[in-house]
Amino acid sequence: MDYAPEHLPAAIEMLQFCRERHSHIPQLACFDTAFHRDMPAVARMLPLPRRFEGVERYGFHGLSYSFLLQELERSFGPEAASGRLVLAHLGNGASLAAVQGRSSVDTTMSFTPAAGIPMGTRTGDIDPGLVRFLAQTEGMDAKRFDYMVNHESGLLAVSGTSSDVRDLLATEAVDHRAADAVNLFCYRIRQTIGGFAAVLGGIDRLVFTGGIGENAPVIRGRICAGLEFLGIDLDQGRNAQGKAMISKPSSAVSVHVIATDEEAVIAEAINAHLQQEDLPS
Ligand SMILES: Nc1ncnc2c1ncn2[C@@H]1O[C@H](COP(=O)(O)OP(=O)(O)O)[C@@H](O)[C@H]1O
Numbered sequence: 001m002d003y004a005p006e007h008l009p010a011a012i013e014m015l016q017f018c019r020e021r022h023s024h025i026p027q028l029a030c031f032d033t034a035f036h037r038d039m040p041a042v043a044r045m046l047p048l049p050r051r052f053e054g055v056e057r058y059g060f061h062g063l064s065y066s067f068l069l070q071e072l073e074r075s076f077g078p079e080a081a082s083g084r085l086v087l088a089h090l091g092n093g094a095s096l097a098a099v100q101g102r103s104s105v106d107t108t109m110s111f112t113p114a115a116g117i118p119m120g121t122r123t124g125d126i127d128p129g130l131v132r133f134l135a136q137t138e139g140m141d142a143k144r145f146d147y148m149v150n151h152e153s154g155l156l157a158v159s160g161t162s163s164d165v166r167d168l169l170a171t172e173a174v175d176h177r178a179a180d181a182v183n184l185f186c187y188r189i190r191q192t193i194g195g196f197a198a199v200l201g202g203i204d205r206l207v208f209t210g211g212i213g214e215n216a217p218v219i220r221g222r223i224c225a226g227l228e229f230l231g232i233d234l235d236q237g238r239n240a241q242g243k244a245m246i247s248k249p250s251s252a253v254s255v256h257v258i259a260t261d262e263e264a265v266i267a268e269a270i271n272a273h274l275q276q277e278d279l280p281s
């Protein structure tokens, strides 16, 4: 529970609730972190004292990333799924993953989902020195700090009005704070794609998913603007229409939009498990 206070308590409460009422029904859990478990040691490491065992970078949105690999394979064949991929899951929670040979090589979320790029209400990566600064200037304790970085920050904080990209795009022309929020979001994602290109030694495919990634062509366009040097060349028309492939045929990097389905990945995993195991009845 200490490891994931934002997500685990509710999940564990549901497991307990079901066990109390339906003790005969077996329960299986699918972890959003599992996809990243083979990340190279250098990407998993946090530069903290060695005594904090298990305090390392876990990464999240793994169910969504698994789905994207399945879809790439289904649409373009196994080589497509095993290439050098940058996957961008942009929803209320948002992260990117660098993937090669179907394995996660790096990802932006870390020990908790508050890390990485700025999100609807989460900060993403910030200066650790802020803990002391805010404790001294505001008397902010750990619990309050955690609440702020998860629920009061990100696009909501920068815009001062909304965590929803639809609202920000609707008001950015007349509200410079909404424009700031959108700019920061796109900037930090573009910066991450550049970093992941360095990690992967180039990119073969870039995939957008999640509520923002699937539905906001303007955001996809702004993220990709300036990434032509990596071989990313968007077809503005296809992007505006929300086609499945939004890069030009001549683009060295294929850019895709895929609607994710984390529930389908969970259902398939459970089904595969049920076929294999003779679970207690
Ligand atoms: N048409 C749209 N244009 C821009 N942003 C959108 C659009 N539709 C949804 N979004 C964004 O997607 C977010 C929800 O993403 P989603 O992946 O559904 O959320 P969650 O992470 O909670 O599963 C919304 O908060 C909003 O910012």
Ligand SMILES: CC(=O)OP(=O)(O)O
Pocket (backbone or CB within 6 Å): 032, 060, 061, 091, 092, 093, 094, 113
């Ligand atoms: C992993 C995670 O925090 O996901 P989300 O915020 O998208 O629910």
Ligand SMILES: [Mg+2]
Pocket (backbone or CB within 6 Å): 091
């Ligand atoms: Mg979602």
